[in-house]
Amino acid sequence: MRWQADIAGGFRYGDGPNRQLLASSDLGLTYIVADRWLATGAFTSLTTSYYHEGTRFSPAWVVRASGQLSYFFEDRWSAFVGVDQQQARPQFFFNDTPESPAGFQRQTQVQVGLTYRPAGRFEARGLGVAERVAPGGI
Amino acid sequence: MRRLAQSLVATLCLAASPAFADDPYAEYRIPEHRWVSWSAGLTANGHRTLHNSSYGSESVARQGNGTAASSLYGGFDSDRRSRAYGLSLLANGAIQTFDGQNALSYETYLTHSRNESALERASAFYALSRFPWEAPLGFSLSTNAFIAPRQQWASYEEVRQAVPSPFYPAYRQEYLSNRTSGTYDANASLLATVDWGRVRDATPVYRVQVLEQRLHETGTIHGELSAAARERLAALYTVEADLSFAHQRPTKYFWRELERLLTDDGVLGPGGLDAYTVQRLLEPVALETQSFARIRGFSVGPQVVLGKAWMHLSDKSEYRRLTFLADTLYDSTVLVTPRRKLDDHDESISTGLFVEYHRPLGMQWQADAFSRALVSDGAESLTWSTALGAAWAIADRWQWTGNIRHDASAPGKSSERKVDRWQLNVATSLDYFFEDAWAFQVGYQHLQDHSPTDFTRTDTYSLGVSYQFAGWLDAPGLFAPMRLSSASR
Numbered sequence: 104m105r106w107q108a109d110i111a112g113g114f115r116y117g118d119g120p121n122r123q124l125l126a127s128s129d130l131g132l133t134y135i136v137a138d139r140w141l142a143t144g145a146f147t148s149l150t151t152s153y154y155h156e157g158t159r160f161s162p163a164w165v166v167r168a169s170g171q172l173s174y175f176f177e178d179r180w181s182a183f184v185g186v187d188q189q190q191a192r193p194q195f196f197f198n199d200t201p202e203s204p205a206g207f208q209r210q211t212q213v214q215v216g217l218t219y220r221p222a223g224r225f226e227a228r229g230l231g232v233a234e235r236v237a238p239g240g241i
Numbered sequence: 242m243r244r245l246a247q248s249l250v251a252t253l254c255l256a257a258s259p260a261f262a263d264d265p266y267a268e269y270r271i272p273e274h275r276w277v278s279w280s281a282g283l284t285a286n287g288h289r290t291l292h293n294s295s296y297g298s299e300s301v302a303r304q305g306n307g308t309a310a311s312s313l314y315g316g317f318d319s320d321r322r323s324r325a326y327g328l329s330l331l332a333n334g335a336i337q338t339f340d341g342q343n344a345l346s347y348e349t350y351l352t353h354s355r356n357e358s359a360l361e362r363a364s365a366f367y368a369l370s371r372f373p374w375e376a377p378l379g380f381s382l383s384t385n386a387f388i389a390p391r392q393q394w395a396s397y398e399e400v401r402q403a404v405p406s407p408f409y410p411a412y413r414q415e416y417l418s419n420r421t422s423g424t425y426d427a428n429a430s431l432l433a434t435v436d437w438g439r440v441r442d443a444t445p446v447y448r449v450q451v452l453e454q455r456l457h458e459t460g461t462i463h464g465e466l467s468a469a470a471r472e473r474l475a476a477l478y479t480v481e482a483d484l485s486f487a488h489q490r491p492t493k494y495f496w497r498e499l500e501r502l503l504t505d506d507g508v509l510g511p512g513g514l515d516a517y518t519v520q521r522l523l524e525p526v527a528l529e530t531q532s533f534a535r536i537r538g539f540s541v542g543p544q545v546v547l548g549k550a551w552m553h554l555s556d557k558s559e560y561r562r563l564t565f566l567a568d569t570l571y572d573s574t575v576l577v578t579p580r581r582k583l584d585d586h587d588e589s590i591s592t593g594l595f596v597e598y599h600r601p602l603g604m605q606w607q608a609d610a611f612s613r614a615l616v617s618d619g620a621e622s623l624t625w626s627t628a629l630g631a632a633w634a635i636a637d638r639w640q641w642t643g644n645i646r647h648d649a650s651a652p653g654k655s656s657e658r659k660v661d662r663w664q665l666n667v668a669t670s671l672d673y674f675f676e677d678a679w680a681f682q683v684g685y686q687h688l689q690d691h692s693p694t695d696f697t698r699t700d701t702y703s704l705g706v707s708y709q710f711a712g713w714l715d716a717p718g719l720f721a722p723m724r725l726s727s728a729s730r
Binding site for chain 1: 477
């Protein structure tokens, strides 16, 4: 009931004379800590290679890993933490010729979000309705 | 003359009083309710990019951003008096840095830049209305204020070091620049009116009528709702949106209360509200329209609109370029822009008269009319707006609407005043949705814009038809095969 795992992989060949090779893989993991409390993680990779005028060029690739934790305590708290890391070796085209420089690019992103509702009240006496934010906290 | 004035007052009283006792829209009164909500939020994100190239360059870019916000809303509403207030605060800070180096065969670059910014925003509103007497005389006041200061600091630094060669000597160039700026925008407005007559949004009454029809259609209730239950259900629909002040997911609380009211009235069967019925009750009344506004009443009176806006800008910048030959200063350029300040403000005062009339004609028809004329400060210009609208709910999920609006402005004083610009907007549409078969929408809009130098006329037609010929689902062991509903529905 709590864990979910997903794995997918793919391989393609084609694009005529470019003889493109494309390989991808995806891995996902979800953990339901409790109702409205979720942790997720994902890993993806994509590799592409081209053939041009008798030469197969070294592949371009991108790898990405991310993780998130989100928490929602109704009427009170909500929190979110996420990390995303991506590393890539891009490929450029000059006059339709693929070139893969030896360099690379790496990106890291961190996100944090937090909301809190200290007070909330609604009353309609004629209707017999008196609502307040649900009690509790983390 | 006196008799004419007396008959005019009597006519206005008649129009404004809750006449037509058998009209449920006329009997609608706003239930007493109060609310308060306070929330706060914090978000932050960081970003780092490292770039490495085989061509000899390497760079690191960093970015950080954080926002803190808080809002407070509260108020009280009833048929005789109301007040509402809100305060919203936000602070945002951001920083970006960039460090890079590029090594070429003849030159190396070293770059460093840094940008920082801060944004603060505060907004508030307060509104109140009073109808203290039995006579339909009321006062209302609403005010809004907003201010958003912003500060920015930016600096840039670059060093170029040339590799010695037989063609030029070794040199070093340094570029330095920085800029600081501060701005703010602020505005405040106030609207005050005196109303003779009373306009109420009686849409909750219509929603109860639709609710009762659909509850009968699904066989969920037996017998008619009592007058008291209809009144309490209308009160519940009135406050439906306000439940969100107490709960972040208010829908379930609303349906709990609605089921309780139906049970108290004794019309609800032992099965209560089943999921099928609730989903049917949640369906919109027309293809596009989620709700059908049923406003009722007449109001006329004077109006005053005050507005003021402020703007401030302050900035300064500096740029330096230094060239060194063999560690000796060879050339320098310095550009300094001293601090400059710019302040501006604008204010407007308009006074005038408004009149509006809204009337639901049974459950199917709605007619609305509104007109307002405002004279600017010093009677330098006159603006006049008039709108007429009608809607016809032909049947559940079948609706026609028509609207005409005219706006005109006339600058100049008294006898010199002449209309120099006017706009006319005419729109009509027909929506029809026959579940599981037809959906049909046709619309027409006509726009005219006249100014002293130009004239534009635009006609827009729209037509949409969809028909579902077949639909079928079979899930053996789960339920009997489903097909599109028959046309007899």
